[in-house]
Amino acid sequence: MTADTFPFRETERKWQERWKALFRCDTAKTDGKYYCLMMFPYPSGDLHVGHGRNYIIGDALARFKMMEGANVLAPMGWDAFGLPAENAAIKNDIHPAVWTERNIESMKLQFDRWGVVYDWSREVAACRPDYYRWTQWIFIRLFRAGLAYREAASVNWCPSCKTVLANEQVASGACERCGSVVSLRKLEQWFFGIRRYAERLLDDLDRLERWPERVRTMQKNWIGRSEGVEVSFPLEGMGETLSCFTTRVDTIYGATFIVIASDHPLAAELLRRGGREEEGGAFIRHVRELQVQEREKAESTKEGFYTGCRAVNPATGAPIPVFLASYVVMEYGTGVVMGVPAHDQRDFEFVREAPLEIPVVQVISPDGSASPRLESAYVEDGIMINSAPYDGLGNREAMDRITDDLASRGLARRVVHYRLRDWLISRQRYWGAPIPMVHCSSCGSVPVNESDLPVLLPENVDFHPRGDGKSPLATVAEFVKTVCPSCGGPAERDTDTMDTFVDSSWYFLRYLSPRDERRAFDPELANRWLPVDQYIGGIEHAILHLMYSRFIVKFLHDEGLLAFDEPFGSLFTQGMIYRNGAKMSKSKGNVVSPAPLIEAYGADTVRIYTLFIGPPEKDAEWNDRAVEGAHRFVNRVWRLYTNHRELLDAGAAADDRVDPEALDEAGTALYRAVQVASKRVRDDVFERGFQFNTAISALMELTNELYLYVERNERFRAGDGAAARLFRNAVRRLVLLLAPMAPHLCEELWELFGNDGSIFRQGLPEPDSRYLKAETYTLVLQVNGKIRSKVEVEKDAPRETLEKLALEDEKIKRILAGGTVIKTIVVPGKLVNIAAKLA
């Protein structure tokens, strides 16, 4: 005979259908609102169990919150623009829109199968015109505010595929598809001026207390604020000066050369004046090649080329050579660096290989006297030397004085630099939101009239790469050709599309009024429902998506459209699921598909295992065998019902009143186990941050207790009424506590118990705090920190009693015999430790 198992196949569909109404959120009611948001996925078609973790955590949380009486908003949508749709289209000859919509349908079914439910009436998809219309609208708002501008910028170009490559298509300087070396091409592109928000994006990180420290640190480093000084170095025999950014102006007396980026605007001019144009050009090309090649290789070399020109060190008055160098980049600071070999490791390495002899002048030393020979750059603080008027000062103080003195001569100013770049949003791609701009020969770049939005993506487009670096949209004459919204003359549309991060930087606003045809979002609803109470997603979006969303929300706030200026109040980043030591991916062939697992074990088993696998914020290794443990647990809970149908069926189950005072010893133990489990589940989920793994283990323990109670309690076995009521009470509470994690099982049991309405409208059991501690506990007796004995004591026994018990314990007495007790430490509830000198 086989034991009863939960008939999950019959049960799952039934509840999945009924839950759709349960998750329909009435946003007009904001009392107890809880906006539970999971990052919307790219509709790639197939979800694996690693993706599932995100959604299962979110779904369990939403259900726990519902049981706490919250009005939960849990919407879902699709980050549906992007490269894979185009790739699939090229490969399978299917239109990206068709491919995407097909995938969306299939993924919705996959969510259903997991028992993961959303308010689908709010579904949005970034690729649908009623959504991207408003993405375009945001672009125009940014443009009007002066935060969207056009500038020439480099793109990755594959000379053999003859196409522009996205950064993710470039692997260590080579085209991901064909392996040829990627080169750079300059194109006119659109940028968003996120740098103007750098300071606020940085400062406001401090307010995001409920974000992981890790994410805040990553954003902080990404913004990369750095305080320093810009110093002017006049070029010898020329009118111009070179402006250097430095954070170590205290070392300026040791600046014995200048290095500039090879793509610096003055580079060519300097080479010409130095009479070294030809060789210099070759060097510039060489550096450009280095930049696209392997990073480590490029970084280890400190190659330089003498321009033939010299600049004057404004502090010493000495002429110093100007070099082009591979290690200076135009993107940071001013693209010009003063070379201080004695105090900067890179400069130190540079002079060793430099084509000219360059003096190494030490200007800071630990003790005020120069070191005989530097083995490496001295980068610590110290005493100033070789720095004329500043000798003897601490370098920190000298830094201020030198800055002031140079500034008074008009040669320096204090500046703050950020590493954060403006956001390049142009993509030479088909499958994205068209940039709603028109280029007119007389008016320049003009935004499309808002009433003419959306600028629709044309459908019949050949999106195979064309070889000229332009977007496929450029081939569609009827798209390109238009009239200027400003002067009415003939003009051309911008043919690039927007980075998909633009789409995802505001979708959380759209969920509140997804079908609104008059505006992107309803400010009133948005102000009432945001910031998002809980955002859940992968750590891979720690920087870009989260930073861009913060930027857009701050911008909309500044436009007076939103009252808040941070989108996500609390952020949770779940860990990834690995298998065979690697991240799950199709290319590695280690994906675990949920469908066969759900087929074999049921959705609740897969959910329980996924939540039980480990702390949700940490990475975890998927173990096929361990899934069976979750399955056993689900069935053990089910059998509590089937083994005791007569006690739990409708009618009987209603009466679960328990008088804890009147219970026998085993009964009290079970009653207490229920209270402990209730407390632990609540704490693990709400207080300790979604620790579903330990919450489940608490419920496994309670289940084990119930089995033992049935097995061992004579009164229960004899059909005692009070024992039966206690059993019912315990099982009902177990089912309530488990419901958010194993919803199909528990909803079904709840109905079998004779209840009307969803279990998710029930409150979570409150622990009876009088019964969280046992009447007695095991007091540990230690001598010199080592456990020597144990004794059962009453829970409220006073310290004196505990000490007395310890000293009178036979084992302890034997050990202490002949020795001297130095000190006795009594920790009520835990232990007594006797520090003693033993014989």
Next chain:
RNA sequence: GCGAGAGUGGCGGAACUGGCAGACGCGCUGGACUUAGGAUCCAGUGAGGAAACUCAUGGGGGUUCAAAUCCCCCCUCUCGCACCA
């Protein structure tokens, strides 16, 4: 190189403010029920030892009556950033 996180049985992991290391689960062992068990139920399961005990939280030091937990040094792994001037 810089920054962050981690290292605990055969495995995944517990241990919340320093206080019985190994909860819970997987696996394994034994038993019960059974024609049978790969179902189910019960029990055992860190290592060594016959036992008393001893040793065990990456390694080494330290603080403390007491350390997985706090401090110092070192090793390994993962992630992020990376010529940041």
